[in-house]
Every structure is written in C-alpha cells, then in structure tokens.
Amino acid sequence: MPNTIHIKAFGMVAEKIGLAELVIDYSGDSSELLEVLLVKFPVLKSVKFSLAINKKLVSGNQEIPSGAEIALLPPFSGG
Amino acid sequence: MPNTIHIKAFGMVAEKIGLAELVIDYSGDSSELLEVLLVKFPVLKSVKFSLAINKKLVSGNQEIPSGAEIALLPPFSGG
Amino acid sequence: MEKVRTPKNIFVQGPISPEKIAKSIANHSSNTAIGGHSIFLGQVRSDEKPEGKVIAIDYTAYEEMALEKAFEIREAIFAKYPLTCMHIYHSLGEVKVGELCLFVFTSSKHRKAAMQACDELVERIKADLPVWGKEILDTDNHVWKVNV
Amino acid sequence: MEKVRTPKNIFVQGPISPEKIAKSIANHSSNTAIGGHSIFLGQVRSDEKPEGKVIAIDYTAYEEMALEKAFEIREAIFAKYPLTCMHIYHSLGEVKVGELCLFVFTSSKHRKAAMQACDELVERIKADLPVWGKEILDTDNHVWKVNV
Numbered sequence: 001m002p003n004t005i006h007i008k009a010f011g012m013v014a015e016k017i018g019l020a021e022l023v024i025d026y027s028g029d030s031s032e033l034l035e036v037l038l039v040k041f042p043v044l045k046s047v048k049f050s051l052a053i054n055k056k057l058v059s060g061n062q063e064i065p066s067g068a069e070i071a072l073l074p075p076f077s078g079g
Numbered sequence: 080m081p082n083t084i085h086i087k088a089f090g091m092v093a094e095k096i097g098l099a100e101l102v103i104d105y106s107g108d109s110s111e112l113l114e115v116l117l118v119k120f121p122v123l124k125s126v127k128f129s130l131a132i133n134k135k136l137v138s139g140n141q142e143i144p145s146g147a148e149i150a151l152l153p154p155f156s157g158g
Numbered sequence: 159m160e161k162v163r164t165p166k167n168i169f170v171q172g173p174i175s176p177e178k179i180a181k182s183i184a185n186h187s188s189n190t191a192i193g194g195h196s197i198f199l200g201q202v203r204s205d206e207k208p209e210g211k212v213i214a215i216d217y218t219a220y221e222e223m224a225l226e227k228a229f230e231i232r233e234a235i236f237a238k239y240p241l242t243c244m245h246i247y248h249s250l251g252e253v254k255v256g257e258l259c260l261f262v263f264t265s266s267k268h269r270k271a272a273m274q275a276c277d278e279l280v281e282r283i284k285a286d287l288p289v290w291g292k293e294i295l296d297t298d299n300h301v302w303k304v305n306v
Numbered sequence: 307m308e309k310v311r312t313p314k315n316i317f318v319q320g321p322i323s324p325e326k327i328a329k330s331i332a333n334h335s336s337n338t339a340i341g342g343h344s345i346f347l348g349q350v351r352s353d354e355k356p357e358g359k360v361i362a363i364d365y366t367a368y369e370e371m372a373l374e375k376a377f378e379i380r381e382a383i384f385a386k387y388p389l390t391c392m393h394i395y396h397s398l399g400e401v402k403v404g405e406l407c408l409f410v411f412t413s414s415k416h417r418k419a420a421m422q423a424c425d426e427l428v429e430r431i432k433a434d435l436p437v438w439g440k441e442i443l444d445t446d447n448h449v450w451k452v453n454v
Contacts, residue, residue, distance in 0.1 A: 008220065010218060010219075010220055010288065010290060011218060011290035011292070011302060012290070012302045052220070052223060052288075055220075055222055055223040055226055071220055071223065071288075073220065073288050074290065074302070075304065075305070076284070076285065076286070076287060076288055076289060076290065076305065077284075077289070077290050077291045077302065077303035077304055077305045078217070078219070078248060078260070078283060078284055078287045078289030078290070078291065078305070079200045079248070079259070079260045079280065079283055079284040079289075079305065079417075087368065089366060089367075089368055089436065089438060090366065090438030090440070090450060091438070091450045131368070131371060131436070134368075134370060134371040134374055150368055150371065150436070152368065152436050153438065153450070154452065154453070155432070155433065155434070155435060155436055155437060155438065155453065156432075156437070156438050156439045156450065156451035156452055156453045157365070157367070157396060157408070157431060157432055157435045157437030157438070157439065157453070158269075158348045158396070158407070158408045158428065158431055158432040158437075158453065176327075176328035176329070176331040176332040177328055179324075179327070179328060179331060180324035180325055180327055180328035181324070183324040183327060183347065183406075184324040186349070186404075187349070187404035187405060188404060189404070190350075190351060190352035190403040190404045191351060191352070192349050192351065192404075193348065193349060193350075193351040194346065194347065194348055194349065195345075195346070195347040195349060196344075196345070196346055196347075197343075197344070197345035197346075197347070198342065198343070198344055198345075198417065198420075198421065199331065199342065199343040199344075199345070200341065200342055200417070201334070201335070201340050201341060201342065201343060201413075202338075202341075203338060203339060203340065203341040203415065204338035204339070255338040256334075256335035256336060256337070256338045256340075257335060258331075265349075267351065269346065269348070269428060272346075273346065273424075273425050273428075276421075277421050280417060280421075
C-alpha cells in the first residue's frame, strides 16, 4: 500500500532539481527511495546529500513511516 | 656611592606599608634591597610580592642601575 | 531548582546588528553570579572565488529541524559545562560582506567554562545545523558555501 | 606591508559599556577579510567572602609597566596567530557588580585563530599585567582579589 510522503529539498539539491517540495506516493525503505529519486532526478548523481526522515538524519537504511516528511540535505554550511 | 632610587608600591603592599611611593638613597643589588625593605617594613614579611626594576620583573638577584624605578608588586589580579 | 528549557528560535532575518549584541550583553548585568562572557561572531567575508568575488551570503535553513537540533546541542552543552546562560543567533536571508551572520554567547561564573562552551557550540552549529549559505558573487553568479 | 605597532592605552576609567563594545564591533564591518570575531568579557561577580559580599572592585595598575607588558603580549600573539585585529580594554577605578571590567577582542579570516588567540590573551592578561583588584564588600571591609 503506497504512502503519501512529503519531500523537501534544500540548498544546492533544490537548485539542481528545480523544486523545493514534492509529494509522491511511495512504499519502501530509505535506500529504495534514494534509487527512485536518482532515476527521477539523474542530476542528483553529481550532488552530495543526506536524507532526513521526520527531521532526523538517516544513517544506513531505514523504514519510512506513513506520512513521513523526507528532506534532501546537501552538506551544511551555516555560520 | 649611594644611588637615589624611587620605589613605588601597589595594591596590598601599598596598603600594608601605608605608602605608595618612597625615595631612598641606596647602594646594592636587588637581594640586598629586599633585606633593607623587610627591616624598614617588617609587615612585608607576611605579604607575597615581587620586585620590578625599571618596569621589568626581577628574577633572581639583579644589579640596580642608577636612578632606577623599583616597584613592589603583589600578585596580579586583573581581569 | 532545574529550569526546564524548551526550543527557542535562533533565526534572525538578515544581518545581526552590533546593537542587538550590546543589548544582549547589557541584559546580563543583573546576573551578578556571572564572571565571564565568551562571544563568537561570524562575519561575511569577501572571498575571491574562481567565479567572482563574494558580495553577500543568502542563508536558508530547514528551520524546524535546525531548531530541534539547536535545542539538542544546547542541552548537551549545558550538561557538559557549568554555564549560567547561552544564546545562539543565526541569520536567514541576505547578509552582505562585513555584516554579521552568527552570534554565539555563553556566560559562566569562571571564564574557562564560557570559553570552552562557546568554542564547542560554534563547531557544532557549523557541523550539525541544516543551514546553507549561497555565496552571491559580483558576477551575478553564485556558489554554495562549503564549511571546512 | 607589515604595519609597525606601538603601545596603545588599554585602560578605561570605570566600567566598560556595552555601547563601547557595539561600536568596536561595528568598526570592523569595513574589513571584509574578517570571517570571525572572538570576544571575552570579564564581569564583576558578587562573590560571598567570609568578610562580606562583593559589591564592587576597585582596580589599580602600575600603568606604565602594564602598557609595556600589554604591548609585548600583543606582539607575541600577533606573531603566533594570523590575526587581522586585536583589542584589549581593562577598567581602572571602581566597577560595580554586574558591570564589565575586561574586554578582549580578536578578529581573523578563519575562526580558530581568533578563538585561540582570544583565550590565550585573556590568560596572559590575568597572569602578566600588573593590575590589582580590591574587592569592596557590603560590610565596609575589603579584600584583595586573587586570580586562580
């Protein structure tokens, strides 16, 4: 059963894909989502970024809860 | 031949001896001067202090140049 | 006696003014247990890039995540050092060269805690907060800031 | 390109005002090579002593020696760290609890130099400058401040 997930993109990632937000129907874990995103936006292959699920950085592979907020985060450069 | 030397006292030392400045005729090195001062102001035996000659801290024993400015410096407590 | 702390907003629209810093300092005069304050200020530098010269940085953030993370960092630093106060302000939007984009302020009874906490806070803010700087160049171009 | 530096006065009569700090910060906005400022502020603490509670510190100094020494420290710190600017201000006379008695300000291209230089400056100022604090107590008594 596909989930509706909200994806937010920031910084260089948002610039490269030309979108700051998208909503997709999706079922799978975070590794599978990454593959889907790289197919949808091949330009992301040349960009370094991390995933966050519900505002927590993903390390390794993680389940994606229903209604999750996913974020695509290029390397931080605050300060 | 005795020198005229100018002695300045600061902080707790000035308070203990009741003087901020004194001028004495003196010949000798810094160790001898210390002994003279301790005889003149026995209260200094209970106070920790260093000597400076012409604005430089004395370490060990030093000659006292003619017309020198001597300072009696209790432990620093700036900041 | 423990005060329960809740997430605070750290973001300021545009540059941080020296007057804001003065006001923040003055606010601490009533806390007479404080012996030392340590402050770090980030200022936008006119770096020369191959693509042009930096004239401003445009900051964006994943604000909700940044505030959660800033709170987590605050709590960790409060647990590690005996601090009286801690303040973090980071700019969003455009900050021109020579203007201030980061203000980190720690206070403690003795100086060491304030200094060490301030240093560590700055490192963690730069490493862990989802904030991005877009360096605007004098050539109408831009590059994405990289923290080293 | 080396600038010849000469001894500067570091002493301020009475407390250091937050406005002076703001002005000093604002003066650096024209130097767009600066990326980070580190500031340390000493504030007079209302310590409880066996003889009474501190209500103010009265600072005196062997001024001529202190300025020579401060210059020597400045030169050593400039030689050790790649700094853009360095400022030291210390109060003389009475500074009440909650008021500021020391303002140390370093600026550099990258943050580490400013932070490390500021820390080291504060340590050296406290250890090496012939300055004395007489802690005025609420009992009409006083004690001489001891730096630890």
